[in-house]
Amino acid sequence: MSTLIVSLPAAPAQPGPSLAYAYTLTADGHTALQHGTAAAPLLPAPARPGGEVVAVVPVQALSWQRVQLPAGVGLAGLSGALPAGMGSAAARLRKVLEGLLEDRLLDEPAQLHFAVAPDAAAAARAGAPLWVAVCERAWLRAHLQALEAAGRAVARVVPEFAPGATASGAAEVHVLGSPEDPWLVICGHGAEQSVLALPLSPESWHQWAMPALGGAPGGAVAVDGGAPVLAEPAVAALAEKLLGAPVTLHTASARALAAARGRWDLAQFDLASTAHTRLVRKLGGAANALWHAPQWRAARWGAGVLAAAQLLGLNAWAWQERHALAAKEAAVRAALTASFPQVKVVVDAPAQMERELELLRQRAGAVSARDFEPMLAAVAAALPPGQLPTAIEYSLGELHLRGLAPGADEQTALRTRLAAAGYDCRLEDGALIVRAAKTP
Known part of the structure; x- marks a missing residue:
């Protein structure tokens, strides 16, 4: 199953004929087969039957909030498993989140879309706070509807960056955007491993990026011992100037691939898909990973070798059985022609032998069991x-x-x-x- 990953533009950009979406087409979720920008109707379709479309919400469009759910709030169907539409349990949870976040948000909660973390149910059972992603509902719905109208219905909606532990286990610094609008993103920030995103400037760099990399605010940093700085090619020179050392190039396409492999799915509550669609999506994703993901290459080779060995073994066994059956048939024909030399053509050896024995009995005047x-x-x-x-x-x-x-x-x-x-x-x-x- 191939995947088309579409990166949504940051709000307040709205869908239109002139709006181009950045996209990445992949067959295994790790390697880009094709990437570029195109209007929604011109986006490539997933190459294989059952391929899915994944929308990536940019970091600038999301607000991350940490909440503690009250005791007794139903959690069945959290994290992408919510029933389609706003059922009673989903509506009740939505109301609870609106009440908890009302004082923290600049916009009215009714105008915003909420999504809870994949491990929300486990965190709530343990009495721990959970992450909630917040974005503008009308903006997100408009882009999803535009993609669906173009024949690219979105199966999953994932964040560009998500809270939680990073692959390195330490805070990671990303520099992205354009030279006119650069952004600084820190993943795994602080004790809660949150996501921090703000416009890049010398002040924000020295206040936030330097401590994340192991240095003092405004001071030097041990580059060799700190986490790598990942920068898009367009802003790599700016990041190197601020860091005073080379940075690791990390393209937007590679970032979209990493986001699509994450466990988050922002399509919840009124944007949730049906249970059947979710099941098909999960099965398709698992099959795609087993068939294409590099970490399963050894398992695929092992399964192929096992299937080949079984096929060869079955063919060898069938050949032996055919050989043994042919030998038995030859022995029966030899016994017939040796006992009754007058039989020149053997068609059905047992029937012909029974007929010859019956003739012998008749000639000898003996009776048989059939008399x-x-x-x-x-x-x-x-x-x-x-x-x-x-x-x-x-x-x-x-x-x-x-x-x-x-x-x-x-x-x-x-x-x-x-x-x-x-x-x-x-x-x-x-x-x-x-x-x-x-x-x-």
């Missing part, structure tokens, strides 16, 4: 006392006896005795039909 006398003797020995047939017919190894009316128990005993003598029997139309049992 009338042995069959009648076996029936006479097996019939219950007092049961005598009123009519007897014989034709081609089959004996018909009429006028018998054995009970259920007597029928069972009759079948058992005749089976021991090598005969099958059945009652049909008031007649007992007896014939020699077929040999395996």
Whole structure:
């Protein structure tokens, strides 16, 4: 499953014919197959069936709030598993968040979109505070509707940066944007590992970035011992000037790939998708990771080798079985032609051998189990006392006896005795039909 990652423009930019979205197309979630900018109708479609579209909300558009939920607030369906629409549980949670955040927000809560952290349910059960992402609802909904109208319906909405531990375990400094509008972003900031985003300036750099990198505010920093500074190419020179050392280049496309691999999904509450869509999305994401992700390469090779070994083993076993069956058939044909040299063409060796044996018996005047006398003797020995047939017919190894009316128990005993003598029997139309049992 391939993924189209669309980076939304920062608010207050609204959708329109002239608005271009930055995008990244990937097959495994780690490597970009294609990236660039295009209007919504011109965005490439995911290459494989079942591919998903992921929207990335820029860091400038999000506000991160830390809240403590009151006891007794229902948490079923948190973090992307909320029911589609505003059900009673989701509406109640939305009202609780509005009350908790009302005094911290500049806009009216009704105009904002909320999303809780993926581990919100576990944090609430443990009595710990949880992160809530806040952004402008009308802005987000307008872009999602524009992408859907262009045939690029968004399956997940992820933040460009999210609170929590970074890959290095320390605070990470990002410089992004353009030379005219540079931004400083610090991930894993402070004891709560929050996200700090503010316009880049010498003052903000020395006040926030230098301490995050292990130096004193306004002082020097041990570059070799601190966390790396990741900068977009457009602002790398500015970051190097402020740092006084080279920085690590990190493109917007690579940042979008990292954001799409995160666990966050901002499509909650009134933007939540249905349970079926979420299940398909999760299964598709898991299948995509198993099939394309580099960390699963060894497992894919192992599964391929195992499947190949099983296929080779089955083919070898089938070849041995066919060889053994052919040898047995050849032995039966050899036994037939050795015992009866007059048989020149072998079509069905067992049937032909039985026919030749029958001819030998007839020539020798011997009787077989299919003849009338042995069959009648076996029936006479097996019939219950007092049961005598009123009519007897014989034709081609089959004996018909009429006028018998054995009970259920007597029928069972009759079948058992005749089976021991090598005969099958059945009652049909008031007649007992007896014939020699077929040999395996």
